[in-house]
Amino acid sequence: MYPYIHIGHFAIGTFGIMLWLAAVCAGLVLHFNFRRWKIDADAIGIVAISTVAGVIGAKLWHVLEDPQALIQHPAAVLFDRAGFAWFGGLVAGILALLWQGRTYGIGRLAMLDLATPAAAIGYGLGRLGCLTSGDGDYGIPTKLPWGMSFPDGLVPTPPGVRVHPTPIYELIVALLIAWILWRRGAPNRPRPIGELTGLYLALSGVARFLVEFIRINPKIYWGMSNAQVASIGSVIAGLALMAWARRRAASKANSVPAVAVTADSR
Numbered sequence: 001m002y003p004y005i006h007i008g009h010f011a012i013g014t015f016g017i018m019l020w021l022a023a024v025c026a027g028l029v030l031h032f033n034f035r036r037w038k039i040d041a042d043a044i045g046i047v048a049i050s051t052v053a054g055v056i057g058a059k060l061w062h063v064l065e066d067p068q069a070l071i072q073h074p075a076a077v078l079f080d081r082a083g084f085a086w087f088g089g090l091v092a093g094i095l096a097l098l099w100q101g102r103t104y105g106i107g108r109l110a111m112l113d114l115a116t117p118a119a120a121i122g123y124g125l126g127r128l129g130c131l132t133s134g135d136g137d138y139g140i141p142t143k144l145p146w147g148m149s150f151p152d153g154l155v156p157t158p159p160g161v162r163v164h165p166t167p168i169y170e171l172i173v174a175l176l177i178a179w180i181l182w183r184r185g186a187p188n189r190p191r192p193i194g195e196l197t198g199l200y201l202a203l204s205g206v207a208r209f210l211v212e213f214i215r216i217n218p219k220i221y222w223g224m225s226n227a228q229v230a231s232i233g234s235v236i237a238g239l240a241l242m243a244w245a246r247r248r249a250a251s252k253a254n255s256v257p258a259v260a261v262t263a264d265s266r
Contacts, residue, residue: 002014002132002133002152003015003132003133003134003135003152003153003154005017013133014129014132014133015129015130015132015133015135016129017129017132018125018126018128018129018132019051019055019126019129021125021128022051022121022122022123022124022125022126022128022129023047023048023051023122025121025122025125026047026051026118026119026121026122026125027043027044027046027047027048027118028043029117029118029121029178029182030043030046030047030114030115030117030118031043031044033114033115033117033118033182033185034114036186036187037114037187039106039114041104041106043118046097046100046104046111046115047118047122049096049100050093050096050097050100050115051093051122052096053092053093053095053096054089054090054092054093054096055089056092057088057089057090057091057092057093057095058088058089058092059088060088060092090204090234093119094112097111097112097115098111098112107193109193109194109197109245110193112194112196112197113185113191113193113194113195113196113197114185116181116185116196116197116199116200117178117181117182117185118178119200120174120175120177120178120181120200120204121174121175121178123170123174123204124170124171124172124173124174124175124178125171125174127167127168127170127171127174128167128168128171130167131165131167131168133153133154134150134152134153134154134155134156134157135153135154135155136153136154136155136216137166137167137215138150138153138157138163138164138165138166138167138215138216139163139164139165139166139211139214139215139216140163140164140214140215140216141161141162141163142162142163142164142214143162144164146165146168147162147163147164147165148162148163148165149161149162149163150163163216164214164215166211166214166215169211170207170208170211173207173211174204174207177200177203177204177207180199180203181196181199181200184196184199191245192245192246192248192249193245193248193249194241194242194244194245194248195241195242195245195246197238197241198237198238198239198240198241198242198243198244198245199238199242200238201234201235201237201238201241202234202235202238202239202242203238204234205231205232205233205234205235205238206231206235208227208228208230208231208234209227209228209231209232209235212224212225212227212228212231215227
């Protein structure tokens with residue numbers, strides 16, 4: 001793996017390159033989603049702001065997981081090129097999208113629904129940055145033929161040890177989730193506002209929960225990693241949001257005939 005590309009005296013992190021690629025692809029997906037819904041909004045700008053917010057949120061969540069290290073070495077921890085937490089990026093990205101949904105007049109939840117395929121694509125491609133940099137997001141040792149080693153990674157594997165390339169697994173699942181969300185979010189198949197966001201939270205939470213079983217992250221709570229606990233929260237929030245969206249849509253649909261009957265009775 002190649003954590004850095006050296007050009008003369010400059011070193012460019014491959015994680016940053018893949019993050020840029022992920023943002024560009026997510027922006028294109030959101031742009032095409034806006035086009036098919038005939039929405040006039042700056043998809044690239046929206047994704048850029050959400051990406052920056054997500055990176056900051058992911059870094060803050062990671063450093064706050066170990067407050068002792070932050071207190072002892074604040075600069076080293078905050079500016080380390082490795083160490084980003086998925087859940088912190090998710091929360092910060094959602095907040096940025098909610099704010100921009102109101103700014104563009106699209107609606108907060110509607111913006112989240114429109115952005116779900118782009119978010120899935122961006123997350124999956126961003127994981128390739130973890131693969132190229134070898135930042136410790138790989139899995140436990142394996143004897144499977146596609147196992148990989150990261151001797152030169154930011155967090156190197158022991159000599160001769162091959163591990164699960166979990167970023168590749170997550171990319172494959174993320175592409176599948178993006179395809180499901182894209183199909184279900186088509187204009188000719190309108191869904192209750194908020195349902196796609198709930199589906200994204202549920203599917204991505206399940207995917208992250210399962211992949212953690214073969215990741216090297218320490219088990220902290222009840223035999224689960226911090227990411228697994230966050231994933232359970234994501235699944236619960238997603239299912240609750242889907243149920244709320246459907247009840248809200250059904251309530252609105254049922255209220256129309258009631259009004260019509262009242263008007264006719266007069």
